[in-house]
Amino acid sequence: MRAAVFEKPGEKFRIREVPTPAPGRGQLLIRVKRCGICGSDLHMTDSHSCFHPASGAIIGHEFSGEVVALGEGVGPEWREGQRITALPYQGCGRCARCLSGEPVWCSEVRSMPSGRAQGAFAEYTLVGAAESLRLPDSLSWEEGAMVEPVAVGLHAVSLARFTPGARVLVVGAGSVGLTVAACARAAGAGPVCVTARTDRRASLARWMGATEFLLNDDQLAANFARVAGGPPEVIFECVGLTGMLDLCARLAAPRATVVVLGACMQQERMMPILPTMKELRLQFALCYSRRDFETALFMIERGYIDPLLLHTDTVDLTRFPDAFEALRQPGAQCKVLLDPGR
Ligand SMILES: [Zn+2]
Ligand SMILES: [Zn+2]
Known part of the structure; x- marks a missing residue:
C-alpha cells in the first residue's frame, strides 16, 4: 500500500x-x-x-x-x-x-x-x-x-465543568478552538467569544456558534468584558504556543477554569503568582473517551454541530x-x- x-x-x-x-x-x-x-x-x-x-x-x-x-x-x-x-x-x-x-x-x-x-x-x-x-x-x-475533532471539543468542555450561562473565552481559532466553541455553546455556555491574532476566521467562528469574535490584542480583556458582561469564567487555550498560559491567567476571572488543549511542545514560562492570586483551576485535556466519540457522532448526526x-x-x-x-x-x-x- x-x-x-x-x-x-x-x-x-x-x-x-x-x-x-x-x-x-x-x-x-x-x-x-x-x-x-x-x-x-x-x-x-x-x-x-x-x-x-x-x-x-x-x-x-x-x-x-x-x-x-x-x-x-x-x-x-x-x-x-x-x-x-x-x-x-x-x-x-x-x-x-x-x-x-x-x-x-x-x-x-x-x-x-x-x-x-x-x-x-x-x-x-x-x-x-x-x-x-x-x-x-x-x-x-x-x-x-471529523468525529475525532468534535470528541476533542466535547471532552474539553466536559472537563471544564461549567454552569449554564458561564462566560467562555476560546483562545485560538484553529479547528480545535472553533470546535470547542461549538461544543461549549451546545453545552449551555453563555457568551462564547473566540479570540485570535487575525480576524481571518471571524465569520467562521460565528458560523460555528461563537457569539463574538475578538482580536487578541491589548484590548482583549476590556473587549471581552464589554461583550460578555465580565471577565471569562472559563478559558480554553487552543493555540499551544509559549506565553499562552500567562495570557489566560491574566484574562481569567477569579476562580476561573483554564482548560489547556494547545499541544505546546516547548519549555513554557509562567508567573505562578498570577493563577495563585485568582485561585485558578488549570485543567489539561488529552483526547477523549469512547463516550465522547459516541456523543460527537450523535451531535453531528442530529445537526447540533x-x-x-x-x-x-x-x-x-x-x-x-x-x-x-x-x-x-x-x-x-x-x-x-x-x-x-x-
Ligand atoms: Zn487531532
Ligand atoms: Zn487496557
Whole structure:
C-alpha cells in the first residue's frame, strides 16, 4: 500500500510503498477513506518538537474508513464493508481503563497520534474493534473523519465543568478552538467569544456558534468584558504556543477554569503568582473517551454541530506532503483531509 512516511523533524513526508498490515487479534483492517490533518500532527513533526515520531512512522489519527478484513476474536457485530471511525488508541481490552472506554490510559496502549501504532495517512490502517464505532449511513466519510475533532471539543468542555450561562473565552481559532466553541455553546455556555491574532476566521467562528469574535490584542480583556458582561469564567487555550498560559491567567476571572488543549511542545514560562492570586483551576485535556466519540457522532448526526464548516480542502497522497507543510503557515486552509484512495 502507499503511505505518507515521516522521515525526520523539519522534513517533508515521503510517499512510499509499505507492506499492508494484517489484522491481529481483536483488530479490523480498514481502507482509509478520509484522514484529517491535526494541529498536533504539525506540532509533533516540527523541527522544534521535543516529542516527534520515530523515523519511518506513519501518523494520522482523525479518520473514517471501510472494514476490509477482520482479525481473530472479533465479535459477530463486525463485517467487511461496514463504515466506521475509531479511537486512534488500542488498549489491552481487559484493564479498568479499557473497560471504561478510556484506552488512552491503558498501560499497554498503542497510540496512532504518536506513531507508535500505524496511523491513517495511508491507504489502509488497523483499528481495535473495541475502539471502533459504526458510522450511520447519513454521515459522509468527511463527517466520519471529523468525529475525532468534535470528541476533542466535547471532552474539553466536559472537563471544564461549567454552569449554564458561564462566560467562555476560546483562545485560538484553529479547528480545535472553533470546535470547542461549538461544543461549549451546545453545552449551555453563555457568551462564547473566540479570540485570535487575525480576524481571518471571524465569520467562521460565528458560523460555528461563537457569539463574538475578538482580536487578541491589548484590548482583549476590556473587549471581552464589554461583550460578555465580565471577565471569562472559563478559558480554553487552543493555540499551544509559549506565553499562552500567562495570557489566560491574566484574562481569567477569579476562580476561573483554564482548560489547556494547545499541544505546546516547548519549555513554557509562567508567573505562578498570577493563577495563585485568582485561585485558578488549570485543567489539561488529552483526547477523549469512547463516550465522547459516541456523543460527537450523535451531535453531528442530529445537526447540533456541523464540523464540515471547517473543512476547506481534500488532497490525495501525491499532494499530501506539500499540503501538510503549507499548514505550518497561516493561510486560507482550516481542516484539510487526505483521501488516500484518490
Ligand atoms: Zn487531532
Ligand atoms: Zn487496557
